[in-house]
Amino acid sequence: MIHTLLMLGFWVIAAPPAALIGFPWTFLTGKIDLLYWLGTRGAWTGVRLAGVKVQVTGLDQVDPARTYIFLSNHASNLDPPILIRLIPRRTSVLVKKELFRIPILGRAMRMGSLVPVERSNRDAAMASLRAAAEVIRSGVNMTVFIEGTRSPDGRLLPFKKGPFYLALENSVPVVPVTIAGTHAMMPKGRLRIRPGTAVVTFHSPLQPQAFASREALMEAVRQQIASALPPELRQ
16 A cells, blocks of 8 residues: 555656646647656656566567557556556557547647547547547557456457557558556556566567458457466466
């Protein structure tokens, strides 16, 4: 509990000055870089204060000059602050459409090329894919937690199909990512963080054109992500 309180305390103390610096600078200059840096570093520092160590492998396979779609498993609220900080250059993510209605935050998220997502109907989902395609064409990475929600037990859930359609239609290489260990530290439904080590594995980029179908690409990504999970969580 002490580690969790340290994280929350740091965020409470650091968030106001970061916002007072980051938001005005972003709106005056039209550049999101400082706010992005403050947000990702602040989230990362809080997680580390909570006793979370991070071990990274395979990142050397990712070319920082290229644009990718990073597809990761998701078993804990610890996953986003850990993964986003590690990705070379800036990355976009999918964000609930309702959050874009918050005046200052919504404007900053639009400037940061975040993609509003609404899964209530097919038309809304397709609109999200079109917005994501524009982000990728602008040279910004896209990061998607491919199961669409946190796994309750750490095992892989069925994958969402949209990101694979996005990769194939835009010929963007896909980087499967496995995050292991975070479920034990902070499983779904628990607020307290148990100190431990998160192992983040970046697998070799996959070229969508090398696969005969969306289903074949999906299966290849699933196999790579599963390969770095503990044996009992691979099924």
